[in-house]
Amino acid sequence: MTRDELTRWLTETDPARLTELWRRADAARQSAVGHAVHLRALLEISNYCIRLCLYCGLRAPNTCLLRYRMTAGEIAACAAQAAAHGCGTLVLQAGEDEGLTTIWVADLVRRLKAETGLAITLSLGERGPTELAAWRRAGADRYLLRFETSNNQLLTPLHPARPGQQLDRRALLRTLRDLGYEVGSGTMIGLPGQSFADLASDLLLFRELDLDMIGVGPYIPHPDTPLGAAASHKRSAATQVPADELTTYKVIALARLLCPLANIPATTALATLNPQTGYELGLQRGANVIMPNFTPAPYRRAYDVYPGKPAARDDLEHHWDTLTARLAALGRPLGSGPGASPNWLQRHADTAAERPRRWA
Numbered sequence: 522m523t524r525d526e527l528t529r530w531l532t533e534t535d536p537a538r539l540t541e542l543w544r545r546a547d548a549a550r551q552s553a554v555g556h557a558v559h560l561r562a563l564l565e566i567s568n569y570c571i572r573l574c575l576y577c578g579l580r581a582p583n584t585c586l587l588r589y590r591m592t593a594g595e596i597a598a599c600a601a602q603a604a605a606h607g608c609g610t611l612v613l614q615a616g617e618d619e620g621l622t623t624i625w626v627a628d629l630v631r632r633l634k635a636e637t638g639l640a641i642t643l644s645l646g647e648r649g650p651t652e653l654a655a656w657r658r659a660g661a662d663r664y665l666l667r668f669e670t671s672n673n674q675l676l677t678p679l680h681p682a683r684p685g686q687q688l689d690r691r692a693l694l695r696t697l698r699d700l701g702y703e704v705g706s707g708t709m710i711g712l713p714g715q716s717f718a719d720l721a722s723d724l725l726l727f728r729e730l731d732l733d734m735i736g737v738g739p740y741i742p743h744p745d746t747p748l749g750a751a752a753s754h755k756r757s758a759a760t761q762v763p764a765d766e767l768t769t770y771k772v773i774a775l776a777r778l779l780c781p782l783a784n785i786p787a788t789t790a791l792a793t794l795n796p797q798t799g800y801e802l803g804l805q806r807g808a809n810v811i812m813p814n815f816t817p818a819p820y821r822r823a824y825d826v827y828p829g830k831p832a833a834r835d836d837l838e839h840h841w842d843t844l845t846a847r848l849a850a851l852g853r854p855l856g857s858g859p860g861a862s863p864n865w866l867q868r869h870a871d872t873a874a875e876r877p878r879r880w881a
């Protein structure tokens with residue numbers, strides 16, 4: 522698909538054409554990754570963050586937030602719960618927290634692997650190559666790091682680099698790939714100043730990076746952030762992408778068509794815009810993954826990236842029962858096992874097949 526075709530789909534309003542897009546994305550999802558929905562247990566292990574991102578509630582200067590860091594024991598208990606519920610993957614997510622040291626995370630990964638056998642996904646921000654390598658050696662399988670928007674002019678002011686460092690998430694994504702991680706990235710949809718051309722470039726970058734996992738969601742203004750407080754002023758431009766449900770489904774569908782073998786979640790941010798049927802519509806328009814939240818309730822409330830996360834009000838059992846009932850009603854079976862990305866499996870099969878030739 523060309524940039525022009527992508528832009529045309531992103532701005533499409535004809536219901537019949539959109540139905541055709543959903544149908545094509547659903548067919549591609551079915552033939553590339555099958556019918557099962559993989560459930561990834563999400564654990565928000567720390568909301569400390571040293572970064573200053575103008576859009577995110579976890580930003581360091583936000584003093585309206587009680588900060589927490591879960592202990593290894595608390596995390597292990599939640600991991601056991603996730604395994605008992607039949608999840609094959611645990612996602613450890615946090616702000617960019619320097620209190621999560623190289624050794625502490627490596628020990629944690631080893632412990633969780635030994636105790637549960639779950640696949641481990643890390644989502645701990647921009648970390649150095651040495652520690653990413655150490656965590657991979659400790660057994661971490663996957664890493665999530667959104668590039669947020671491919672338009673660097675838009676990103677740089679919204680996501681200030683760490684003092685003395687160049688911002689280069691793309692280089693970091695390549696490092697992760699070289700380390701053998703399954704690599705996930707993605708964007709926010711509807712950032713103030715984001716155009717449809719930017720969104721088309723984001724989609725093309727998903728393909729160029731050969732991503733194994735792609736997570737996208739609408740930008741949701743947070744009142745305690747500079748961007749959220751200013752949100753109403755900047756939305757007038759005709760080229761502005763709306764931070765809405767429809768655009769999110771379009772990006773999910775187009776991501777599926779461009780990267781058929783990737784694992785693509787229907788994200789919590791999408792379900793925040795449409796708590797009733799956001800997950801279902803995402804899963805019918807290209808997505809094949811849901812990330813139920815296993816973070817203990819008091820911590821979950823404090824993991825306030827953006828307001829209105831639906832699970833923040835529910836306890837785990839209620840959240841779990843509701844989610845599995847909704848998937849059953851949709852006629853989609855639960856995935857079993859780690860549910861590795863078929864894109865990663867294919868890349869590694871190709872590498873393994875090439876190896877004897879290269880070594881000869």
Ligand code: 5AD
Binds near residue numbers: 576577738743826827
């Ligand atoms: N609205 C929606 N998503 C957000 N994120 C951060 N702030 C917001 C917001 N206000 C997303 C970013 C980040 C992920 C963990 O959450 O894409 O990578």
